[in-house]
Amino acid sequence: MSNEEGKRRAARAAMRFVEPGMIVGVGTGSTVAHFIDALAERRADIEATVSSSEQSTRLLKERGIPVRELNETGELALYVDGADECDPHNCLIKGGGAALTREKIIAAASRQFVCIIDPSKKVGVLGKFPLPVEVIPMARSLVARALVKFGGNPVWRDGVVTDNGNWILDVHGLRIADPLALESEINQIVGVVTVGLFAARRADVVLTGEET
Incomplete structure (x- = not known):
C-alpha cells in the first residue's frame, strides 16, 4: 500500500466518527485533504466545521x-487531523x-x-521529524538559544509565516523519550507560542489506513 493510499484509507475510516448534526474540527495537511473530500460527500449530514488553517x-x-x-461553537465533539x-x-x-x-487549540x-496518518508516520520514539516550534518573530534568536540546551539544532523555517503572523523554528536531532515533559518545558520558554508536541492532549484514536 502506497503512502497516498494509506492517507486516503485513514481519512475514509475517520468518517465513521462523524455523526449527523455534528460540528467537526478539521485539521490541516495532505491527509486531511482526503478527509475533507470524504466530508463533502456527507456535507448535508453535518452542521458545520471549525478549521485549523486558512488552507x-x-x-x-x-x-x-x-x-x-x-x-461561536464552544466545545466540539470531534477533531480530525493528521500528524x-x-x-x-x-x-x-x-x-x-x-x-x-x-x-492544538x-x-x-x-x-x-482522531488522528489520521499513513503507516510511515508511526515511530518507536519521536524526533526523527524535526520538531516545529512557533515563536514570536522578535524572540526567534532568544528561543533558538534556549532550544539548543535541549540537545537539538533549531533551524529557522525561512520564508514561512504562520496564519497567526509568527515564525517557525524546526528543531533537528532530538530523541524525545518523554514527550509530555519536553512539551511542558519548551512551552515555558519566553517567546514560544506553542511547540508541535501533542502529548498533554494526545490523540484518542489513531487510524493508519491499515485497518480493515
Missing part, C-alpha cells in the same frame, strides 16, 4: 462545507504545515481527537 478553510468552502469560528510522527502512546509531532497552534476544545 483548510479554503478547501472546505470550495466544497460547500460551512466553516464556523471556535469562539508528522506518532509514537506507540499516541503522542504526536505536528506542525509540518505550520498550523500547530490552531491545531482545536484539539484542546474537542472531546475526541
Whole structure:
C-alpha cells in the first residue's frame, strides 16, 4: 500500500466518527485533504466545521462545507487531523504545515481527537521529524538559544509565516523519550507560542489506513 493510499484509507475510516448534526474540527495537511473530500460527500449530514488553517478553510468552502469560528461553537465533539510522527502512546509531532497552534487549540476544545496518518508516520520514539516550534518573530534568536540546551539544532523555517503572523523554528536531532515533559518545558520558554508536541492532549484514536 502506497503512502497516498494509506492517507486516503485513514481519512475514509475517520468518517465513521462523524455523526449527523455534528460540528467537526478539521485539521490541516495532505491527509486531511482526503478527509475533507470524504466530508463533502456527507456535507448535508453535518452542521458545520471549525478549521485549523486558512488552507483548510479554503478547501472546505470550495466544497460547500460551512466553516464556523471556535469562539461561536464552544466545545466540539470531534477533531480530525493528521500528524508528522506518532509514537506507540499516541503522542504526536505536528506542525509540518505550520498550523500547530490552531491545531492544538482545536484539539484542546474537542472531546475526541482522531488522528489520521499513513503507516510511515508511526515511530518507536519521536524526533526523527524535526520538531516545529512557533515563536514570536522578535524572540526567534532568544528561543533558538534556549532550544539548543535541549540537545537539538533549531533551524529557522525561512520564508514561512504562520496564519497567526509568527515564525517557525524546526528543531533537528532530538530523541524525545518523554514527550509530555519536553512539551511542558519548551512551552515555558519566553517567546514560544506553542511547540508541535501533542502529548498533554494526545490523540484518542489513531487510524493508519491499515485497518480493515
